Amino acid sequence: MKKKRIKSKNKDIGFISSNGLCIDGDILMSCENEHTSGSYLWFQILLTFAATLCTAFMAASFLDMDIYTHTLIYYSAVLSLVFGLIKSSQKIVRFSALGVVLLHLIYLLGRISIIKYGMFVVIDRYLARANQPNSTLGVHLNGISPVDYTYLASNFFVLLITFVALGVAAACVYRIDFPLLFIVTFPVFELGMYWGWEPSMWTVIGLFICWVTVLAMHIINHTTNKAGRKNTFAVHERKRTFYFTSEKQKACFYNVFMKYTVVLISAVLCIIMLFSAVTGFTRPESFAKYRHDISTTVANFSLADIKNAFSDYDGGFDLFGIKTVGGTNGGVLGKTAGISFNGSTALKIETPKFKNTLYLRGYVAGVYGDNSWTPLEVSEKDDTFSDDFEQGGLWVQDMDYDLIQRKYPFLTPQKINVSVLGASKKFVYAPYASLYSSDGNEGDKKMRPTTESYVKLTSTKYSLFYFDTASIVEVPESVPEYIAEETPALSVNKDRGVDSYTEFVHDKYMDVSESDELEQAYRTILSEYLGVSVYHKDEWTYEEICSAIRGYFSDNFTYTLEPGVTPKGEDFIEYFLGTQKEGYCSYFATAGAQLLRKFGYPSRYVEGYVVLSSQLGEPDGDSVYEVSVKDKCAHAWAEVFIDNAGWYPAEFTPGYNNDNPNLTEQEKDPKSVTATTKSTNSSPAATTKSDGQGGNKTVTTTKPANSSKATTTTKKADSTTSGGHGVAVISGAGKGTVSSSSNAEQNSDYDGSFGGIFITLGGLLLIGFGVVLHRDLRIKKMKSELSEGDNKKRTIAVYSYMLKYLKLIGIADSRNVTDLQLCDKLAEKCKEKEINDAAELIEQIGRIAVKAYMSNSVITDEELETALDDLTIIRNKIVLSRLSGVDLLTAKFVHCLY
Template sequence: MKRKNIQNKNGISISDSIVMSVKRKHANYRKPFSAAIAIIGFISIIKAFLGMFHFNYAAGTVFIAAAVIGALYLTLAIVGKKALWVYAASVIVFVICAYRKAAKIALGFKFIYNIVYKDAYHSEIEYYKGLKSALEVSSVNTLFIFYIWLLAIIVFFFTICRPNPVLPLMITFPVLEIGMYNGIRVPVFWGILCIAFWLALLAMSTIDVGEYSGGQSGFVRKNDLFFPKRHMKLKVTEKCGMLIIASVVGVAAVSSCFLKLTHYKRSEKLDDKRREITEALNDFSFDNLAESLSNLSNAIGLDFEYENHKLGTNDHVRYKNVTDLNVTLDHSIDGALYLKDYAGAVYKNNEWFGLSSSAYKDPCFKDFDSYDLHPQDYPAMFTKLIYPNVQETTVWIKPSAKKSRHLYAPYDTINVGSLSYQKDLTLSDSKAKKGECSYKFINVDTDSLYNELVNIEAQNSSRQSREVYSVSDVKIANVKEKIKKYCNENDLITYDDYFPVDFSIPAPPEYLLSNSETLLAELMQDKYKQFVYENYLQVPDTKAMNEVRDAYSDIISMYDGSVSSEFATLKAIRERMLSECTYSLYPRKTPSNRDFVNYFLLENKKGYCTHYATSGVMLARMAGIPARYATGYIVVEKDISSGRSNADGSVSLEVKDNRSHAWAEIYIDSIGWVPYEFTAGYSAQEVNTEPVTTAATTSNENVTTTTRDMSERTTGSVSRAATTTTKTAVTTKASTSVNKGGSGIGSGNGIHIPKALKNILLLLFALIVITVFILLRRKFILSLREKRFTTGKSERKVRYMYAYAEKLLESLEMKSENGNYNSFAEEVEKSFGGIYFDEGAFKKLTDVALRASFSQETPTSDEINESRRTIEAISDKIYKKASRFDKLRMMYINVLK
């Protein structure tokens, strides 16, 4: 080819020539290689998925269909453009057939998901109930054949005809993720081939031969001649895709042989950490996003705690055996100590919430604040009437740093002037700092208290005329001003200046008059009772709850309003749950289409304290007994006796995370809210939940170490749960470290968000993240460009400006194809001179850029400023003439403005 030498006014000679080279001809294996890659992907996906589970289907029929469909689309893809219309027609046929078989495909999915659910959760429970087994094989066959059909359409076309990894990944990865997400091990060989296929397809589609159009152009100097330099990408063809597949398989095989020969074994600590992260990922749920992120961050080692009161979202509970609280008692006590920090009032959609704000507008709450006498004070006051000589106890509580934002308190607290009350739910020490607090309380077992109340009731009923302990013989003038004020405000004074007080607990009038706080508390409790019965008997009116009501109808019908029947009903509920349900720290998640209580009591029958407490509360409410859900920590007699005795007679002990707990609170008319224990294995003396059986573990990892079981997180109360021996078969997949428990305590605000709203919020969150990313990217590019235009050597500034001008002109479909910069400048001037910039300005910019690149002359500041004005003029004019969409693309996608 004739060489044309061009010499410009600067004395630089530029040679515009074409150099051609012809390589020796080789056979073209692109089609065979791409076909082989597609076949590997097609077969490996099918074998990997079917190898994870044991489905009920006609294997011969499905594999023959796979072979026929695969062969058809392989042939069409190899033929290429000539068969494209056949390919398109087959896609239309697929859509029509899928539409007609939609019901059968959906039924097949339900059968498949039932098997996936059983394998993933080691359960015999079916997610979709009521399916006819006679239809299983045919419907599963239909689903598999249609999926294989879709797989063939996409894999063969986007591997052979138009290599692109997006759609193949979209229809293959989720299929394998169904098993991996649930801890099912993928067949190793086929899993490796799947990964190799993805990598090969990614390489084939993203790297190909062609001229590099971005960045700066340049020249190659040879003696006194300059040749345009072309930037070429690396040539990666289907052959390289095959090499990638071979490399992946080879590396996997070598690694496997090396591990077997060296008998390599991961450290136990590494295995524990790996298991923690795996389980946190397996438990991840967008329905419970905040707690899922908290679990994952804790597994990684970051301290981010979030707990709510959503039930059934945790697959299992495991403990790290870390100290959550340090507790000191001024003397040893008998029975259990419950330390509460949360009480749930409304059960809805498998979650506990607080009462609505409107509920707390009841007038009785104004009285509580006015007279500084709250429902949390009642139990200690009224219990003292039954046990006048009961010893008071002082407790000091110091939470760990992780729990410092929680405030825990015992039941039966005595108000010594430093308590802060949260509605009628919880209380705390107003002087607490970093969670450290102290309380004075009395310690009486709930079952013992019930027995005393039953005896009192029997004594009263044995008399012909029931003795009423009242102050009806004392005029209003003889009581303290606070009581007078309350009686006047609530219209309790009779025409002859007396007021009625009726105690069911024996207490002589002299005692009541001398203890005006107790007398006022009884008057106020009469009013509070109405609020309790209006708000703490709510049960969801659902089919699932009606099924529970029917199953326990013989028990919940026992309650007739008396204390004895109330105690008997609660004991019967507890004994029925203990006999029919098994305590387990590995109950698996509650299916999203099930009610938590119904699933525990009637179907799965495995659970820990959260399951027992919630179910006990619902059954008590069905019987007509006011109840609510509480969480915190429990300390039993065995823990106290093993604590450290101090010289002053006090006892100090560390409360581990395995003492987090959930329990029920029962409202006793004559006492107030008291803790009641429904959970199997929990009593006032000890927690006895050691597993006696071991469940199969997931992921074929035979890690069945037992964990000390206590149930989930929750804050305790002083319940000396009765002497009940319980079945405590537990299935746990445990290790000595890990996950947070199930009952949430903490910062959940109790607001229910509908699922549709959650999806909208997630979408908004995603849009916000994308928007922030786009804005940050734009800011970074603009700042980097400005830095390049204003700092550094003059030669580099001009080169960056010229490169920016090239990008701007590309948006006008003006691109330098042959590397001849002067010819390109003439074309640009001819097309856009005087329109997008002053005539001759781009030629000047090109001249300055060439001199900056290929001569020793340094551009002056005036030349740099003029170059800057030229590119800004081009940018402004392009932006001004662009449509709205092009303006947005120019600003936020291409960032040219």
């Protein structure tokens, strides 16, 4: 018969060894020196302060700005202290700490607006240093003087330190938990190390010491808890090991262990640093390469690399639910109040000189719906052209380049080198008429086109050949049609897939949004800018149509970076054309693409970057120019398909006609220091067109009656160019508030910790009043217990207060013994400390107290008076006379014993 195994439960029934010996109760560990747990809490608080302070200063070091040092030190110290003292065994201390925490939370709530904008500043500066695009968040900083950035950021750090201190205290004080400490502090470390930034060395060393110290205690504590025993020590039979299971006994051990660990780790780090300094050892360069490769892999990661189920995933930097692609919104329209720029570098390009504006196409989308542009999905049935292009060794995106190369064999293509930095790592950014299929990379780094629209980025560095189409003729506006009219004719290109792709484009890129306002805009352009009521496409050139649309936008709409959000339930195009009448590039590109379709031209929506020829500066070597393309160059535009020429940009945003209103004059032309005034909205001249009957008809492409509307207002997002020190305006989505800092210098001198110090001091005064009131109540209670009631209760009270008084000078014993045994132990400790006159008093009070506790005998008045006299002697002559000034204050206001 199989015996059933009975699992024993962990109960306080003792431990039975293999020889049958039962150990029931506490095992006394004898130490040569007496160890206490009194200072353990203070070491935990010190550890919390060190970890919090190192984390705060490390985070500040990763920002390209100054943070008030006093703010970091003060709040790290105060919050570490109050969060730690909540664990105190004294109720009044816990109450005071909770009071300070409550006042601190009230202080934070009162400054929530400033903290919010401080968060915007911190994220903006972080993204700027990382060269990451930030077009949805920086708009909140419009109108705020850069002088105030330090003040705002320091206020945000108060909130950051609050969360960090709370998490660290939970890991170091409330429980010994290394994973929690690591989770709270390591992300700050990684935020900088991800980009290769080196934090202050002392913060790294300090944080490392805190990690190792808590980890060492965590391992011991974890092993102890596994013992499963509740008495002071537990014996593990198989491992033949003793374990601490009493919190107080562990605290005594940790009190020594923590000091030892800190000293040991500090010594090891000092030896390592000394070794490095003496030998000159430095980190191998391969480490930097590995870190760069990991960062690049993470940055280039997309769902398409795992599975092609999301072939048109638009990628980009996802911030608060809005993806910022190429500095704009990845086809998402009307979701943000505006865009702004932080001066970060999106791309670096090397190129020969080009004429006019270089459009670097990135995100391409052809389907409008639900207030967004998405790429066109091409089914196998619709794809009648890819095979034809592939047979010619081309991609469909190479068609523009191929047509120019065959029509103008004497032209020499130019080469552009591109490094993608802050821009989205999903798209290839390339000029029009580029040869995408020859990108200079091989293997996994080779570019990957979608069937249609954009080309996927697989390497952040690539090279492309392209034609500067502006060099073909002297009139850049006629380039697409000029190319289309040149030989060879379209019929010659059938083997390259041009015919089938042209049919595909006319079939898929002509859908027009159902909008009454769009129809009204179309009718207005016909009547007031073309001078006709009925449109016939063959009677007009593309440039005439494009010029008329530009004139309509210039005369009736305003360019701004802060148009506000599109109301919920409203169609973006309908609201923009009918009500809003102001916006930035995405707005005009969207409406322009739809209007081109109304006029019979296939069109799409594009996001990328534009570079002015004036930005080239001085050439590098053999007429090669290196340009840092900033986030201010981010742009959206429409592109039009011209039969037998391909896709070309169609610019409708006011102020962008071979210009960029977001750039300063110095940024537009680095060679020129003196800023010049440029007209961003020159009205197109009237053109004359043959009417086909021997006469001429005049086509008006301007609107003289409304010429006063043709003003372009640009709201600068980069407040650093204003140079002003006036009122700081904190603008939000749709409304703004003016801060009280009319003088920016006042904010720069205002230390972010002052307000908190005042609040804390006020709270401490309030708590002080509560402490005094609490002491008075406790003293009255003590006097009442000692002077009122029957003799037994008063005698028991005398014994209780005697123990409290003796504990003040370290004479106590927490073991579970009888009262007489306890008195004997206390008397022995008094003799050890050479307090001989106290031993007899303790034993005498103990005997009277046991009589009161354990018998029905009556406590006489003489016995009570003896006990009271002995307590007075112990209180005044033995205890209080031996306390220092701090101990006296503690005895008076914390323990409330005199």
